[in-house]
Amino acid sequence: MLTDRVRILVLCGLTCTLVACTGGEPAPPGRQATAPTATDPAPGAAGAGDPYYPADGNGGYDALGYEVTVRYEPGTNRLHGDTVLNARATKDLSRFNLDLRGFEVESVRVNDRPAEFRREGEFELVISPQRALAEAETFRVRVRYGGTPQSAGEGQLGANGWQRTGSGGALVLGQPHSAAYWYPVNETPRDKATFRLEATVPQGWTAVSIGREAGSETADGWTTTTWAESTPVASYLTTLAIGRFTLDRRTLADGTPVLDAYAAGAEPQRELGRRTGEIIEFLAGRFGPYPQRAAGGIYLDEPIGFSLETQGRPVYAEWADLETVVHELAHQWYGNSVSVRSWSDICLNECLASYAQWLWLEAKEGANLDARFRRIVEQTRNDGEFWSPKLHEMGAGNEFDGVYDKGPLAIHALRRQIGEESFARVLREWAAEHRDGNASWPEFERFVAGISGQDLDEFFANWFRGTGIPRPEHLLPGTLSG
Structure with a gap:
């Protein structure tokens, strides 16, 4: 969004046969199919x-x-x-x-x-x-x-x-x-x-x-x-x-x-x-x-x-x-294709889709994403409203606060933290592994840590569950510090 x-x-048809409704073998000719029995039904x-x-x-x-x-x-x-x-x-x-x-x-x-x-x-x-x-x-x-x-x-x-x-x-x-x-x-x-x-x-x-x-x-x-x-x-x-x-x-x-x-x-x-x-x-x-x-x-x-x-x-x-x-x-x-398991996982949708806009600008218009990142950080450094929304565990009704502005910053910082090769693998392999399924944000954190070989607990805590500007070592990782 x-x-x-x-x-x-x-698909079960209008007539419930053993094959259509239970997944079993067809009933032998002349024998009526029997529906399975619920032994302990509950709502x-x-x-x-x-x-x-x-x-x-x-x-x-x-x-x-x-x-x-x-x-x-x-x-x-x-x-x-x-x-x-x-x-x-x-x-x-x-x-x-x-x-x-x-x-x-x-x-x-x-x-x-x-x-x-x-x-x-x-x-x-x-x-x-x-x-x-x-x-x-x-x-x-x-x-x-x-x-x-x-x-x-x-x-x-x-x-x-x-x-x-x-x-x-x-x-x-x-x-x-x-x-x-x-x-x-x-x-x-x-x-x-x-x-x-x-x-x-x-x-x-x-x-x-x-x-x-x-x-x-x-x-x-x-x-x-x-x-x-x-x-x-x-x-x-x-x-x-x-x-x-x-x-x-x-x-x-x-x-x-x-x-x-x-x-x-x-x-x-x-x-x-x-x-x-x-x-x-x-x-x-x-x-x-x-x-x-x-x-x-x-x-x-x-x-x-x-x-x-x-x-x-x-x-x-x-x-x-x-x-x-x-x-x-x-x-x-x-x-x-990869859908959230719970609405608290919405950064999997919105942070990554918002960062796709950055990737487009980088490839199609030659945008310097590091410079863009540093400019936004400087403009918002003292803006508590910008940094306060959590990107995970944000609470009901707050799911979409921050994911469109703080979110792509966090994903770019992650890219610089784990490096280009690992980041490229994350984008492709996460989508392939969970295709047509559901996933959670904690699963994504473990997935990224596994590909990068890094301990990212503090990084994720600062960027995605923090309510203020990340600590300096997490705010400007990799080439962002130059």
Whole structure:
């Protein structure tokens, strides 16, 4: 994510068979498949375990894939949804939760059988299947729902969730929350899953999302477009943008499809969109092969407070510039492919994506990064507000303080501390080792120490958990002291 405020700182089928739902061998001909038995069922947790957001996400199952079908009428701001979740139980389950903000839930089915459900708290949808689910059993949940999507209040970096656009369309975007504003979901980055969307809007409007465009047809005054993301995605990195878009299509050199969507008024951003391939090629030279199956961007003519790295196809605010595009595309490695385990680990996303902007300036414009670093240090040496935010263990609600300005300084200092060879290895090998998974900041510290062969405990404590300017020996390591 890159903000305006800190711009530089900036599958089970409908019939449950033994093979589909348990992963075993098919039942012999003429024999009925038997569902596994839960011997000690208990409710799944109503939270995924992130200490900063304890109610986010849910426990007891692993989401495997979402199949989301929505029909939206911009004139009335009404949405009807039909979402299928394919999941695997991680314990014997008597009931489990999904996250859904607003809407009237019309029905819930588990393995094609009606299930009991109720709403609890702000966004919990509690589901009790007819039969308890056994540990390791794969199962299918179908939720039908509808109503007026909830508008979110101001989040840390701007309005999160469902938003109406100036053109009369709609947009759902946000971090750490957004998915539950339009489909039932296990809303935690810890539970990544594949994603498929079939979105229907009135003819003349276009629904754009992440992943590959898998087809579009118009009939009876409505246009339905299908998007498919087969790479596991954290739910906040999904999106739906409905507008009167102009679409540009092409491919990268390796055949990866690129789709750029320009809202009315955002056509001047086409020059930025055309540089996507160049930027991805540059970043791949530093971070390794591009980890997504699609590329492009959604360019808005909206004064939202941030751009966001939605998977493969970031969403850009009206103020987005070239460095913003570099930043959001860097997230396709750091944040999207390698996702945080908890929100306290956000420096893995934002500090590294912000430093990608520095790498771009160094390579493309000949910027002297040591001189840039020393200049910023001198300008802020007595600025307690600049140095006080922690980059790890910062506390709930403070995750994005400091990561866009102090963050890239810290990463440059780390580069000079461990040297060019080790730093280049870190950028590539970390992304490769944790591809399509999750990781934590402490794991990153141990990884860097292992590659560099250095004891970096004090360095990391000063830069990433300190609340003041680092001690002199850590502030200016290597060539920075010259």
